[in-house]
Amino acid sequence: MGEPQTPVGPSGQAPVLSSSLMSDEAAAHKPRVFSGVQPTGNLHLGTYLGALRQWVDHQDERDNVFCVVDLHALTVPEEIDPADLTAKSREVAALYFAAGLNPETNIVFIQSHVRAHAELTWLLNCLTPLGWLYRMTQFKSKSDGRESVSTGLLDYPVLQAADILLYDTELVPVGEDQVQHIELTRDIATRYNQLFGDVFKLPKATVPKMGARVMGFDDPEVKMSKSIARERDRHAVHLLDPESRIKKTVMGAVTDSGQEVRFDHASPGVRNLLGIYQSLTGRPMEAIETEFEGQGYGTLKKTVLEAIMETVRPIQERYRTYADDPAQLDAVLARGAERAEAIAEPVLARAKAAVGVGR
Ligand code: AQP
Numbered sequence: 103m104g105e106p107q108t109p110v111g112p113s114g115q116a117p118v119l120s121s122s123l124m125s126d127e128a129a130a131h132k133p134r135v136f137s138g139v140q141p142t143g144n145l146h147l148g149t150y151l152g153a154l155r156q157w158v159d160h161q162d163e164r165d166n167v168f169c170v171v172d173l174h175a176l177t178v179p180e181e182i183d184p185a186d187l188t189a190k191s192r193e194v195a196a197l198y199f200a201a202g203l204n205p206e207t208n209i210v211f212i213q214s215h216v217r218a219h220a221e222l223t224w225l226l227n228c229l230t231p232l233g234w235l236y237r238m239t240q241f242k243s244k245s246d247g248r249e250s251v252s253t254g255l256l257d258y259p260v261l262q263a264a265d266i267l268l269y270d271t272e273l274v275p276v277g278e279d280q281v282q283h284i285e286l287t288r289d290i291a292t293r294y295n296q297l298f299g300d301v302f303k304l305p306k307a308t309v310p311k312m313g314a315r316v317m318g319f320d321d322p323e324v325k326m327s328k329s330i331a332r333e334r335d336r337h338a339v340h341l342l343d344p345e346s347r348i349k350k351t352v353m354g355a356v357t358d359s360g361q362e363v364r365f366d367h368a369s370p371g372v373r374n375l376l377g378i379y380q381s382l383t384g385r386p387m388e389a390i391e392t393e394f395e396g397q398g399y400g401t402l403k404k405t406v407l408e409a410i411m412e413t414v415r416p417i418q419e420r421y422r423t424y425a426d427d428p429a430q431l432d433a434v435l436a437r438g439a440e441r442a443e444a445i446a447e448p449v450l451a452r453a454k455a456a457v458g459v460g461r
Contacts (some may be wrong), residue, residue, distance in 0.1 A: 172214050218449075291304055
């Protein structure tokens with residue numbers, strides 16, 4: 103099918119708020135978006151700035167499918183805690199809404215509630231060369247140092263390709279770390295299309311201008327990451343952390359042996375703090391330079407802390423309303439799975455028919 107095409111409009115989804123002012127035709131031209139987060143730990147500032155915030159900022163212009171990708175959380179079997187995984191999946195979904203996603207206009211669901219994801223993965227597996235998967239940098243870093251690596255860890259990007267392709271997705275908003283997987287998704291879809299006809303649309307990654315790669319507070323050379331945060335207390339600010347803990351993490355952020363902010367040779371730690379501040383406030387870098395040039399690191403950290411708290415506080419307040427009403431959350435997720443299935447099933451049927459399987 104080549105380049106992304108005019109998106110298929112949301113079938114039967116009643117747009118509300120600003121979207122309700124649009125004609126059906128205009129609504130039908132919103133690009134289809136798919137994205138998701140793994141429930142493998144506590145969502146942090148990197149997940150928020152790299153993914154969630156762009157979902158929220160563009161939600162009215164796009165036709166969105168957002169997923170909690172719980173099947174992806176099974177790739178390291180030593181780390182599976184079944185009860186915790188179920189709870190985490192619901193927590194992540196509640197955080198999507200707490201971050202500002204409108205549950206009426208966006209399709210939000212849990213991946214394992216829609217069977218088509220696992221089924222399409224098999225079809226895609228059968229034509230994905232192993233060499234493509236061994237090249238993935240995330241596989242290399244996640245398998246590094248492990249005695250035993252599951253097939254699932256290697257195959258994770260194929261499941262991700264299935265997630266995306268099932269929705270005729272055009273745009274995939276992600277942080278920089280995921281761009282290679284979206285390129286792989288395009289390669290797999292292109293191969294399928296070449297072998298079996300026009301089955302899949304080709305998606306594109308969209309990476310935010312700011313916040314695409316938030317680094318660890320304790321080590322600004324590595325990406326802020328849920329798995330590292332499980333091992334190291336001062337690595338990340340989590341969206342649900344109490345203020346006292348956020349304060350310790352930010353005020354203890356690694357900078358360098360200098361005293362004052364210097365823009366001509368800012369160290370990675372100082373650059374990370376400035377980048378987070380820029381991303382949270384949306385202020386131009388020149389204004390930030392004027393604000394901080396020559397200021398002590400203590401002032402910089404305090405100001406970044408305030409900006410983080412201004413973002414995190416309302417998210418935590420809204421989160422509580424979802425956490426306090428689990429039945430309502432479940433109902434929204436059940437409806438989301440139904441709406442997702444209504445899109446995914448015909449695409450899966452198309453992919454199966456193309457290779458000669460299925461009814
Ligand atoms: N540090 C980051 N900076 C910018 N964007 C980030 N994302 C994650 N970390 C950062 C983006 O958030 C989305 C969700 O990613 P995920 O949780 O599904 O997978 P991940 O990228 O593997 O996230 P983590 O925190 O590193 O989790 P673990 O340690 O479990 O693997 C993606 O769009 C990602 O780009």
